[in-house]
Amino acid sequence: MKPAILRFTLTERVQHIILLSSLIxxxxxxLSLMFHNTGWGRFMISLEGGLAGRGLIHRLAALxxxxxxxxxxxxxxxxxxxxxxxxxxxxxxxxxxxxxxTFKFNLGMIDSPPEWSKFTFFQKLQYFGVVAxxxxxxxxxxxxxxxxxxIALMPKWLVDLTLVVHGSEGLLIFLLLLFWHLYNVHLAPGxxxxxxxxxxxxxxxxxxxxxxxxxxxRMVERKELGE
Amino acid sequence: xxxxxxxxxxxxxxxLAVVAAPPVQKCELCHAKPGFQKKLDNGQIISLYVPPDxxxxxxxxxxECNECHRDVNEIPHKPGLQWVDCTGCHYIGNLAGAPELPxxxxxxxxxxxxxxxxxxxxxxxxxxxxxxxxxxKYHAEGSPLNRQLLPASCGRCHIEAYRxxxxxxxxxxxxxxxPAVPTCTDCHGEHTIEKPExxxxxxxxxxIPETCGKCHAAENIxxxxxxxxxxxxxxxxxxxxxxxxxxxxKAANCASCHGSHDILPATDQxxxxxxxxxxxTCGKCHPEANANWARGKIHVNASNKDAGIIYYVAAFFKWLxxxxxxxxxxxxxxxxxxxLMKNKKS
Numbered sequence: 288m289k290p291a292i293l294r295f296t297l298t299e300r301v302q303h304i305i306l307l308s309s310l311i312x313x314x315x316x317x318l319s320l321m322f323h324n325t326g327w328g329r330f331m332i333s334l335e336g337g338l339a340g341r342g343l344i345h346r347l348a349a350l351x352x353x354x355x356x357x358x359x360x361x362x363x364x365x366x367x368x369x370x371x372x373x374x375x376x377x378x379x380x381x382x383x384x385x386x387x388x389t390f391k392f393n394l395g396m397i398d399s400p401p402e403w404s405k406f407t408f409f410q411k412l413q414y415f416g417v418v419a420x421x422x423x424x425x426x427x428x429x430x431x432x433x434x435x436x437x438i439a440l441m442p443k444w445l446v447d448l449t450l451v452v453h454g455s456e457g458l459l460i461f462l463l464l465l466f467w468h469l470y471n472v473h474l475a476p477g478x479x480x481x482x483x484x485x486x487x488x489x490x491x492x493x494x495x496x497x498x499x500x501x502x503x504x505r506m507v508e509r510k511e512l513g514e
Numbered sequence: 515x516x517x518x519x520x521x522x523x524x525x526x527x528x529x530l531a532v533v534a535a536p537p538v539q540k541c542e543l544c545h546a547k548p549g550f551q552k553k554l555d556n557g558q559i560i561s562l563y564v565p566p567d568x569x570x571x572x573x574x575x576x577x578e579c580n581e582c583h584r585d586v587n588e589i590p591h592k593p594g595l596q597w598v599d600c601t602g603c604h605y606i607g608n609l610a611g612a613p614e615l616p617x618x619x620x621x622x623x624x625x626x627x628x629x630x631x632x633x634x635x636x637x638x639x640x641x642x643x644x645x646x647x648x649x650x651k652y653h654a655e656g657s658p659l660n661r662q663l664l665p666a667s668c669g670r671c672h673i674e675a676y677r678x679x680x681x682x683x684x685x686x687x688x689x690x691x692x693p694a695v696p697t698c699t700d701c702h703g704e705h706t707i708e709k710p711e712x713x714x715x716x717x718x719x720x721x722i723p724e725t726c727g728k729c730h731a732a733e734n735i736x737x738x739x740x741x742x743x744x745x746x747x748x749x750x751x752x753x754x755x756x757x758x759x760x761x762x763x764k765a766a767n768c769a770s771c772h773g774s775h776d777i778l779p780a781t782d783q784x785x786x787x788x789x790x791x792x793x794x795t796c797g798k799c800h801p802e803a804n805a806n807w808a809r810g811k812i813h814v815n816a817s818n819k820d821a822g823i824i825y826y827v828a829a830f831f832k833w834l835x836x837x838x839x840x841x842x843x844x845x846x847x848x849x850x851x852x853x854l855m856k857n858k859k860s
Binding site for chain 2: 467
């Protein structure tokens with residue numbers, strides 16, 4: 288067993304944990320309002336301390352999300368580590384070909400999967416999807432937080448539209464995280480019960496070579512793997 | 515023989531007169547005289563005239579005066595006569611043949627019954643609403659409780675509510691003979707009537723949506739008149755509606771915006787929900803309400819094309835979510851399939 292190498296720094300892991308905690312709370316309190324007329328919704332709202340408690344928890348979690356998002360924007364724009372992370376996430380032209388190749392491989396039309404660098408195209412899509420989705424949720428959420436004041440600032444129909452976007456986008460993000468991200472990191476064969484690198488920040492050299500061969504080659508060339 | 519027959523006929527007619535007539539005839543000696551009246555100690559003059567055929571035409575045509583006026587058994591009457599107590603016959607298990615209905619008990623527990631039993635002389639007892647001698651079935655033409663006359667009957671005490679109702683959309687339509695509009699009892703109940711502040715009242719704040727919804731959520735009632743049944747559902751799905759469902763007494767209910775006795779349609783300039791009046795109406799609870807509050811619908815249904823851009827955005831998200839979900843499930847299936855094949859090969 289070759290020594291594991293660092294994939295996510297400590298601050299990245301802490302950001303991820305704050306992000307996922309806030310998202311779980313936001314999804315639970317948000318969906319319980321969206322499904323308030325079901326038994327599950329009523330049960331959840333009673334757990335959350337009624338409508339007022341639900342609103343308070345949702346807003347506190349929103350502050351967590353806003354805080355970690357702002358931190359992340361500064362982190363990716365101003366720090367060296369963060370900047371490298373952002374660069375690794377930026378899609379490249381050749382990703383599109385590999386994207387098609389992945390489907391061909393999954394359908395058994397070609398024998399070998401495309402070779403990825405530090406992140407697969409799907410992971411990059413997820414990253415920017417979450418960034419865009421969170422920005423939409425924060426902006427619409429602030430409008431709804433203002434509530435009556437918001438209707439004084441803009442036509443009522445725009446606030447109604449904001450509500451529809453906030454609910455629909457929130458549900459969409461939840462489904463994406465559940466059926467895509469959580470499937471990949473927890474349930475996909477080989478990762479079950481979960482891929483530990485979100486906690487340890489580390490990935491074994493074997494896994495790096497198998498899943499992210501270009502990153503492996505780059506690290507070998509730069510002699511970053513030691514022996 | 516002739517003498518015998520006329521004797522028999524005479525005896526029969528005398529005996530009939532003795533059995534049936536005397537009490538009535540005696541009462542009628544005075545009470546059938548128009549203008550028969552009495553001056554009370556406080557100077558008020560009350561009529562004691564009873565139109566001779568009023569009892570005969572009522573549901574109590576087979577009853578005698580003293581079956582109800584039980585404390586009247588001598589002439590001149592003893593002072594301190596009581597109001598007729600209908601519960602002498604109208605109770606569950608009576609042998610007089612009066613209908614056996616739960617309404618007698620309900621009345622005792624209602625706001626009217628409690629006040630009357632506590633000695634409030636202004637509180638209505640049975641005969642104040644149903645009439646005294648000329649009691650009819652409530653829906654009969656001559657009954658003060660039929661749909662057309664009911665508002666005026668309640669209005670004898672509830673003057674301001676009656677005035678407002680008469681000029682409201684419900685009141686106007688009622689006077690035009692509309693058979694579907696509500697009168698007082700459709701919202702407030704009859705013998706179960708309660709103060710609006712009592713949780714048991716059908717017009718208690720959290721119960722109002724359900725009460726208005728009896729008609730406004732019923733397609734077979736309001737749709738004929740071009741009134742949408744969407745308003746109740748869009749309300750219960752709104753922030754106000756959800757808060758009300760979860761027991762908030764502060765959140766707006768139907769009446770908070772539309773009014774109660776004085777409801778007018780949105781097209782009426784006097785209406786609380788006429789667009790120009792919306793800032794003022796919303797402003798009762800939301801001081802920041804301005805003209806923007808009228809720019810858009812209040813009852814928004816995102817799945818109805820009338821909602822405009824809201825409908826199209828909601829539809830876009832609906833299909834985006836469905837196609838995303840399908841895509842993700844296909845992705846999972848392909849991924850699992852490939853991994854299984856890889857396992858087989860190795």
